[in-house]
Amino acid sequence: MAKVTAGRDELGTFAPKFAELNDDVLFGQVWSREAQLSARDRSIVTVTALMASGILDSSLKFHLHNAKNHGVTGEEMAEILTHAAFYAGWPKAWAAFRMAKEVWEEVE
Numbered sequence: 001m002a003k004v005t006a007g008r009d010e011l012g013t014f015a016p017k018f019a020e021l022n023d024d025v026l027f028g029q030v031w032s033r034e035a036q037l038s039a040r041d042r043s044i045v046t047v048t049a050l051m052a053s054g055i056l057d058s059s060l061k062f063h064l065h066n067a068k069n070h071g072v073t074g075e076e077m078a079e080i081l082t083h084a085a086f087y088a089g090w091p092k093a094w095a096a097f098r099m100a101k102e103v104w105e106e107v108e
């Protein structure tokens with residue numbers, strides 16, 4: 001995974017400790033533990049957790065792109081979101097599906 005600097009870019013001067021934890025711990029140390037769980041699987045877990053929590057904003061879109069970049073296919077994401085809909089909520093799934101559809105339809 002490429003080095004993430006979003007925390008410092010967005011909040012570095014306002015909340016430097018939070019930015020450091022975001023960039024260095026979450027996206028540095030946690031996401032790099034691929035021997036324990038692949039980045040692909042972490043992406044699936046993260047998308048599911050965000051959807052279930054109702055975080056249906058740019059964070060979800062970022063992680064949908066991340067999942068796609070880690071090899072999750074559109075068909076797989078559709079299955080993941082369908083399955084999660086029964087546990088996390090139908091309206092949340094609708095919102096996540098709209099965003100996922102955009103991400104997988106983007107031409108690269």
